[in-house]
Amino acid sequence: xxxxxxxxxxxxxxxxxxxxxxxxxxxxxxxxxxxxxxxxxxxxxxxxxxxxxxxxxxxxxxxxxxxxxxxxxxxxxxxxxxxxxxxxxxxxxxxxxxxxxxxxxxxxxxxxxxxxxxxxxxxxxxxxxxxxxxxxxxxxxxxxxxxxxxxxxxxxxxxxxxxxxxxxxxxx
Numbered sequence: 001x002x003x004x005x006x007x008x009x010x011x012x013x014x015x016x017x018x019x020x021x022x023x024x025x026x027x028x029x030x031x032x033x034x035x036x037x038x039x040x041x042x043x044x045x046x047x048x049x050x051x052x053x054x055x056x057x058x059x060x061x062x063x064x065x066x067x068x069x070x071x072x073x074x075x076x077x078x079x080x081x082x083x084x085x086x087x088x089x090x091x092x093x094x095x096x097x098x099x100x101x102x103x104x105x106x107x108x109x110x111x112x113x114x115x116x117x118x119x120x121x122x123x124x125x126x127x128x129x130x131x132x133x134x135x136x137x138x139x140x141x142x143x144x145x146x147x148x149x150x151x152x153x154x155x156x157x158x159x160x161x162x163x164x165x166x167x168x169x170x171x172x
Contacts, residue, residue: 007031007114035112035120042120047085047108055105058117060084062101080117085110 009029035045042057043049054063060076078084088097088106097103144150150158 007033033115033119035115036123038123039126042123045110045112045115046080046117046120047089047110048105049107051105051107052100057120058122060104062104082110082113082116085117086113 007030009031035042037045039053039057043051046057048055048057056063056066057080059079061072062076065072065076085106086109088104089109091097092103092106144155
């Protein structure tokens with residue numbers, strides 16, 4: 001990594017001492033790094049570990065502002081950068097941010113501050129799982145309301161039983 005925080009890869013000839021910086025470079029190329037992983041990994045690297053999952057990794061909008069252009073302050077229409085994440089953490093450390101809507105999911109400094117936020121590749125699998133889960137939830141809602149016709153009490157009881165079963169399985 002050079003002084004401008006960019007990476008270069010250099011190949012040199014085999015003559016000379018390994019620690020000899022005077023060797024002639026045969027090839028020098030700049031590297032462009034990208035991050036691929038799941039959303040938890042992104043959160044960890046960007047200083048957003050254990051944040052609420054409703055905050056976007058790339059933009060500053062609140063979840064209720066994602067689908068609209070209206071009444072979104074200009075400062076929240078921007079995308080996150082490493083510098084803006086660091087500035088947000090400074091404000092948090094100084095106690096100037098109190099509410100979740102002010103904090104926007106930032107809890108610490110980015111661990112990898114040498115890779116821009118724009119170089120974090122969206123994990124398609126997470127998106128696909130979310131879309132399928134939303135479609136299934138909508139289908140189950142239609143079945144509950146129109147086919148099986150469950151009361152709200154029956155729906156609550158069923159969901160409570162499912163959660164209890166899941167907790168029981170995960171505690172084994």
